[in-house]
Amino acid sequence: MTAYVIKRLAVGVLTLLVASLVVFGALEILPGDPARIMLGMNASPEALEALRSQMGLDRPVALRYLSWIAGMATGDFGRSYTYSSPVVALIAERVAVSLPLALIALALSTAIALPVGIFAAARRGRPSDTVAMGLAQVGVAVPNFWFALLLVYVFAVGLRLLPSGGFPGWEEPWPALKALVLPAVALALPQAAILSRVTRSAMLEVLGEDYIRTARAKGLPQRMVLWRHALRNALIPVLTILGLQFSFLLAGTIIVENVFYLPGLGRLIFQAIGQRDLIVVEGVVMLLVATVILVNLLVDIGYAAADPRLRTGR
Structure with a gap:
């Protein structure tokens, strides 16, 4: 290893x-x-x-x-x-917004996508599978800024439960977390739609294997077959998408950050390009490249943990 x-x-x-x-x-x-x-x-x-x-x-x-x-x-x-x-000070200030936002959105996306993908794979061809994948297709097709505007209209303007924009800083953690809820949901829903479809496809390939039939023949419950035996062997494509999604959520949130007036990395690099501030552009881009490489390294380690054959190249 x-x-x-x-x-x-x-x-x-x-x-x-x-x-x-x-x-x-x-x-x-x-x-x-x-x-x-x-x-x-x-x-x-x-x-x-x-x-x-x-x-x-x-x-x-x-x-x-x-x-x-x-x-x-x-x-x-x-x-x-x-x-x-x-x-460095500019990046640190903006990362304090973008990194928690990306982590919250990724956690929400994973929490939604894995159960939906497994549920759809276990009920392949049934109406529930069709409905779940139909909703996922809608999530893929609809842009996240439209979700963002809809969430603002419902939860900020209509129900007045959450702020519509701005970021108060981490001096008061609860208002800061509330300011990130709607942007995180707007980012998580389209990503969850993509991840659920990938999870379903990976699970369908695994569910046809001999060891799954053996596990069912031994009388193991369906939940154990799905979560303990099938999911682990279907994790490699899922981990790949998770790594790509985290990189996108950290850097590709310019539109959502503008909708919610969040001072994140996306807005910083957008403003620096417009002002031709090459020092800032180079620094932020290299930080994002290093983050992508680090995430890919962690994904590779996750591959090896999920499939021990990869450690020896077999």
């Missing part, structure tokens, strides 16, 4: 280095002068030159890349010229 984890970790580090080259190169070839965008079209040449020097834009590309990599390795992501603040 240790060799398996070390091998996956080495692949992750190599992937991170390649991704850093791609991110840095992609931002370098973008049109426009960051200094002119920040200072405006009427800025004097002296001010533009001073800002370019301050941002390091007058240095060779290779030197800027090495300096950027060395800074990130020591935890220094640079300083935002738009916000006049260290990028």
Whole structure:
């Protein structure tokens, strides 16, 4: 198991280095002068030159890349010229919103999807299966921002049970959690629809195996057959989708964050791109890439735990 984890970790580090080259190169070839965008079209040449020097834009590309990599390795992501603040501080402030939101949404999605997928697989071809998968198809088709607006109208405007937007900070945990409930539900429902369909498909493949028929022939209860024997062997595709969903929930929530006025990572990177704040964009994107690689590593470890044959490559 240790060799398996070390091998996956080495692949992750190599992937991170390649991704850093791609991110840095992609931002370098973008049109426009960051200094002119920040200072405006009427800025004097002296001010533009001073800002370019301050941002390091007058240095060779290779030197800027090495300096950027060395800074990130020591935890220094640079300083935002738009916000006049260290990028690490900006990211930490936004992660305090996006990470709990992603975790709550992922927990809700999993809690909904696994029982629904198992229920539908156990009743394949029955009306209950058709209804469950029909609702899942609706969840896949309808965008999450529509769910968000509907939730605001019902629970914030109509029932006045939850806030419609904003984030008060974690100084008072209960109001902060209440502010994340509606966004988490809006994000979780479409993801639960996708995950339930994947769970059903994986379970159907497993339920036709010989060991499942043997377990039933031994007289084991249906609940034990489904949850103890079938689900574990159907977990690999489910874990894959869970890993992808967490990465999406952490980074791909720009629209939902704008609907609920949440100061998360999605809004930060969207604003930084619009303001051509390359330091912030590079830092946030590399953080998200590192998060995706870490999640994939954890998913690979989950694969090995679910299927011991993967530890030896069989």
